[in-house]
Amino acid sequence: MTVVRSRPVADAEDPTLLTGAERARRDRLRDPRDRAAYTAAHVLARECVAELTGLRPADVVLVQRCPGCGGADHGRPFVAGRDDVHASLSHARAVVAAVASFAPCGIDVEARGDHPAPRGALSGRERRWVEGQDDPGLAFLQLWVRKEALVKCGAGSLATAARLDVLGDDGPTGACGPFVLREWRDAAAVGAWAVAEHPSR
Structure with missing residues (x-):
């Protein structure tokens, strides 16, 4: 099963769903449009994972890990505690997209x-x-x-x-x-x- 969603960036996305690391990375973005798109994409990814797994979006924790350097502030997103779940997200200021799959x-x-x-x-x-x-x-x-x-x-x-x-x-x-x-x-x-x-x- 694969869950795919895209939608326009909305101003009303709930930033409290993001982890501290995600909020810190978002806050380093200078343009408010980029910050809004970042938040929207990370929220949408949680919604896709939630639909796939039956978890609540608030219980989905996304972490990033770079396979090259091991850094935790960039790289592919992973779902904490769910090695069987894969997720990906993308944002382009006006629109965001996400996918979750096994x-x-x-x-x-x-x-x-x-x-x-x-x-x-x-x-x-x-x-x-x-x-x-x-x-x-x-x-x-x-x-x-x-x-x-x-x-x-x-x-x-x-x-x-x-x-x-x-x-x-x-x-x-x-x-x-x-x-x-x-x-x-x-x-x-x-x-x-x-x-x-x-x-x-």
Whole structure:
């Protein structure tokens, strides 16, 4: 089972659900819009975990741990006390998204607009496909959100994003290796989530 949600950033999110570490990290963000989006995404992730597990959102504790350096102020979110549950979140000021599953999962959402492709983000074939589309900005985002979601699953890194093949014969693909990929979009944003086909429990 996988629970996926996205919604606009709301001013009324309950910041008391966040841990002290989360509030400290949020408070280091200078722009109030970023602070609001951070809070909204972390609350939404708790709601997804709660729906998946039957816990109350207030009882879901999210912690972050970097697999590279071991730091606790960044990295992939984990659900404290629930090694069987995977969660991911994303925010883009105006919109937030989250996913929870019993299998490795990841999610990304990006606001529509001018997003220059980071160096090394796309393969040559992907770049040519983007350049040939009527809306290259949207085409890039369709690929980029898939790659970000896969990276959050642990399928690769942003430094090697070009190696994550998310372009099929007819456009952005619905799978990459053992991961299922799904996209959603509206007038304001484009997002994608990825989940491993087989639960980890």
